[in-house]
Amino acid sequence: MQQNGDPRRSNRIVRYKPLDATANQQQAVSDDPLPEYMNVLGMIFSMCGLMIRMKWCSWLALVCSCISFANTRTSDDAKQIVSSFMLSVSAVVMSYLQNPSPIIPPWVTLLQS
Amino acid sequence: MKITRIFGFLAIILFCSSGFSAGAASDDNEFAEFEEDEFADSVVVTNAPDAKQEDRKSVPPIVQKDDFEDDDFGVVDEDESDDSEKIKEVDPDEPTPVQSLKFTDVPAHFRSNWASYQVEGIVVLIIFIYLINYIIGKTTNSSIAHTVFEMCRPTLEEQFAVVGDDGVTDLDKLEPTLKRDTDSTFSAWCSGRVNVHSLFLQMKTIKRQDLVSRVLDIYDPSSDKMTIKVSLEGGNDVDPLIFAVGEKKIATKNFREMFDLNSYVSEKKQVAQQLNLPATWQLYADQNEVVYSILEPGVVSLLRKHEEAIEFIHISDQYTGPKPAEGESYTRLPEPQRYMFMSLNLAKLGQDEESAAEILNLVFYLIDRVKKMKLSKDAKQKAERKRKEFEEAFLKQTHAFRQEAAQARKEEKTRERKQKLMDEHDPERQRRLEAKELKKEAKAKQPKMKQMKVK
Numbered sequence: 290m291q292q293n294g295d296p297r298r299s300n301r302i303v304r305y306k307p308l309d310a311t312a313n314q315q316q317a318v319s320d321d322p323l324p325e326y327m328n329v330l331g332m333i334f335s336m337c338g339l340m341i342r343m344k345w346c347s348w349l350a351l352v353c354s355c356i357s358f359a360n361t362r363t364s365d366d367a368k369q370i371v372s373s374f375m376l377s378v379s380a381v382v383m384s385y386l387q388n389p390s391p392i393i394p395p396w397v398t399l400l401q402s
Numbered sequence: 403m404k405i406t407r408i409f410g411f412l413a414i415i416l417f418c419s420s421g422f423s424a425g426a427a428s429d430d431n432e433f434a435e436f437e438e439d440e441f442a443d444s445v446v447v448t449n450a451p452d453a454k455q456e457d458r459k460s461v462p463p464i465v466q467k468d469d470f471e472d473d474d475f476g477v478v479d480e481d482e483s484d485d486s487e488k489i490k491e492v493d494p495d496e497p498t499p500v501q502s503l504k505f506t507d508v509p510a511h512f513r514s515n516w517a518s519y520q521v522e523g524i525v526v527l528i529i530f531i532y533l534i535n536y537i538i539g540k541t542t543n544s545s546i547a548h549t550v551f552e553m554c555r556p557t558l559e560e561q562f563a564v565v566g567d568d569g570v571t572d573l574d575k576l577e578p579t580l581k582r583d584t585d586s587t588f589s590a591w592c593s594g595r596v597n598v599h600s601l602f603l604q605m606k607t608i609k610r611q612d613l614v615s616r617v618l619d620i621y622d623p624s625s626d627k628m629t630i631k632v633s634l635e636g637g638n639d640v641d642p643l644i645f646a647v648g649e650k651k652i653a654t655k656n657f658r659e660m661f662d663l664n665s666y667v668s669e670k671k672q673v674a675q676q677l678n679l680p681a682t683w684q685l686y687a688d689q690n691e692v693v694y695s696i697l698e699p700g701v702v703s704l705l706r707k708h709e710e711a712i713e714f715i716h717i718s719d720q721y722t723g724p725k726p727a728e729g730e731s732y733t734r735l736p737e738p739q740r741y742m743f744m745s746l747n748l749a750k751l752g753q754d755e756e757s758a759a760e761i762l763n764l765v766f767y768l769i770d771r772v773k774k775m776k777l778s779k780d781a782k783q784k785a786e787r788k789r790k791e792f793e794e795a796f797l798k799q800t801h802a803f804r805q806e807a808a809q810a811r812k813e814e815k816t817r818e819r820k821q822k823l824m825d826e827h828d829p830e831r832q833r834r835l836e837a838k839e840l841k842k843e844a845k846a847k848q849p850k851m852k853q854m855k856v857k
Contacts, residue, residue, distance in 0.1 A: 296596050296766070297563045303600045305569035305591035323615075348525045355529055359536050359612040362584050392521040 327357035331373045338380035344392050347384045350377035532613050539610030540585045546626060547588040547605045550748055551580045553758040554603070561766055562601065563594025585611045597773045599633040605748060626748035627713070630765060634740035634772065640719070641777045642785040645696055646686040647674075647705075648714030652745065653684040662720040662738070665792055677702055680709045688788065691781040696771060704764050711750035711761060716743040717772055720789065733803075735796055742769060 318325060331353035338347030354377045358370050555578055558565045565578040569591075580588045586609045592601040607626040609615035644666050646653060657663045667686040673693050674685040679702065687693045696717070697705075705712060721741035726732060744765060751758050777785070823839060826832045 296561055298594050298596055299563040300594075301596075301599075302564050302567075302573065302594040304593070305567040305600075307569065323612075345521070348522070352525070352529060352532075355532050355536075356612065356614055359532070359585070360609065360615075363582070391515075391519040394520050 321360070321362075324357045324360040324362070327353045327360070328369065328373055331357060331377055335373075335376045335380040338384055342384060342387060344381075344384045344388075347377065347380035350380055353377070535613045535616070536585075536611045539612070539616070542610050543586050543607040544582070544588075546607055546748065546752070548580060550605065550628065550752040550758065551588070551590065553752060553755045554762055557759050557762040558590075558592055558601075558603075561595055561762075562592040562598075565590065565592045567591045567593060580605075585609075597635050597769055599635055601633075602631040604629045604631070607748065628746040628748045628751060630742075630744040630746070632742040632744075632765070632769060634742055634769065636719070636740040640740070640773060641775055641782055642688075642719050642789065643692040643696070643772065643775065643777075644688045644718045644720055645692050646714070646716040646718075647679065647697070648683060648712070648716075648745070650682055650684050652714045653686065656714060656716060657684075657686055659724045660716070661722045661725045662718050663716070664725055666720060666788060678706075680706055683709075689777070689781050689785060691777055692775075695775050695777070696768065698771075701764070701768070701771075704760065708750070708757060708761055708764075711747050711753075711757065712744070713747055714743075714745040715768070717741075717768065731799075731803075732796075733800060735793065742772070 331350045334346045334350035334353060337343055338350055351374075354370070354373045357373060361367075361370055555565065559578060564573060564576060566580065567573075567576060568579075568581055578590075580590050583589055583604075586607045587604065588607075589602065589604040592603065593599070595601075605626070605628045608619060608624055644662055646656060646660075646663055646667065648656075657667070657669075663686060666688045668688075670685045670687050670690060670693055673687075673690055674683065677685075677693070677697050679685060679697075685693065719740045720738040721743075722736040722738050742765075746761065751761060819835075819839060823832065823835045826835060
């Protein structure tokens with residue numbers, strides 16, 4: 290199974306071409322849709338946190354942004370990740386500016402009952 | 403000038419504020435007349451020194467009563483006592499407005515009350531752990547991929563003129579490097595070899611950087627994989643073959659999903675047994691001769707030796723990618739490519755350099771073997787006939803689809819014409835359109851008869 294002679298051919302080099310952007314992205318999304326789902330969830334939770342003033346929604350939005358960041362593909366736009374982070378942080382900050390009291394833990398109500 | 407204006411504004415503001423304070427003072431003076439009455443009342447009332455303030459508020463109604471009762475001296479004492487009673491009665495009532503005032507609960511400042519922010523603390527801790535895991539997972543994945551690449555690099559450099567091309571850097575300055583696609587995917591593009599257009603090496607590690615994926619991995623474990631996609635140089639002198647062998651699960655999955663495997667090949671159980679392939683493997687090919695010419699005894703022994711590392715091998719001259727999704731179909735057959743695909747288990751491959759080198763050399767051996775392979779005349783004709791039959795069947799199917807589509811379009815057009823006819827208000831135009839319509843229908847019926855006559 291040994292090769293005889295040098296198989297290398299410098300005249301037959303084919304340069305690497307990144308695959309067509311849109312087709313590749315669609316394929317990548319179908320293979321692993323987690324970052325997209327987390328991005329959308331993060332935005333929904335941020336909106337709920339800001340408008341309905343639910344603090345736990347804002348915190349969840351922050352967690353979703355972190356998950357989306359960890360699963361980013363290089364083809365993805367960094368701006369989207371940064372903007373979702375900023376949105377979730379602003380949701381947390383605004384929720385606590387409006388009402389600085391802490392979230393009442395569920396175990397407190399359970400213990401009381 | 404600006405300074406004078408500012409001073410002017412300040413003066414106005416001060417004047418307004420002094421005016422308000424004067425008003426407030428005058429408010430106080432308005433109650434001056436009642437202060438005398440309060441002194442008189444205060445002699446009588448000894449119990450409620452705080453009631454003075456309440457008196458000021460409630461003075462008007464009481465004062466009015468006093469005004470009435472001051473004239474009747476006989477009644478004054480009683481009235482005074484009544485007043486005192488009333489005041490006493492009012493006194494307990496008066497505080498009620500004060501009691502009804504509710505002080506809002508202002509939460510204690512965070513610094514003095516941080517122990518109650520338990521949920522927030524837990525969430526911050528989770529995020530912190532997630533980020534730590536991200537850093538650790540990313541570094542682990544990177545180190546695994548680079549270690550294996552370092553093992554494979556010498557063999558790749560022997561075989562290819564260019565290893566690790568990014569498509570941008572000048573070839574002279576290019577260093578063999580692994581490209582990072584994501585935090586868990588790495589790739590290298592190699593080119594410049596006989597019989598090969600390009601070799602795309604991709605390493606997909608487990609998503610160690612994502613805690614959620616790690617947790618899901620507990621329930622559905624997966625392993626680090628390396629895939630080698632080789633675009634083979636084609637030509638008329640190369641014989642047709644479609645061949646796939648590998649671990650049962652993966653082989654079956656690919657058999658169902660890949661268009662060429664699904665269309666041309668069948669499972670070769672007996673041949674697999676004859677060749678003494680591992681029991682957990684499955685073999686697919688379009689012809690037995692192809693299997694015998696590729697799976698030589700040496701190749702089989704290597705496959706058995708690295709049974710755990712090698713997951714799946716697929717060689718084809720009709721590669722077109724995966725089947726279209728259910729409900730969809732190609733309108734035209736896609737251009738087939740000569741292609742070789744190999745899936746390897748990264749953990750087993752990276753155990754030692756020797757096994758990595760052996761497996762890679764096996765890949766290059768197979769590439770050259772496929773190029774040199776010569777089928778017998780019968781086998782070659784059979785293969786070409788099969789491909790032609792498949793193509794004709796596909797065209798017939800699409801022809802039927804195309805005919806249906808054309809028929810639908812025709813019907814749509816006649817419907818539109820008839821609708822136009824119905825909507826036409828001008829009787830002259832309507833008559834003309836009707837005549838046209840009749841002509842067209844007559845024409846549509848006629849040619850068939852004409853053709854028959856000619857025949």
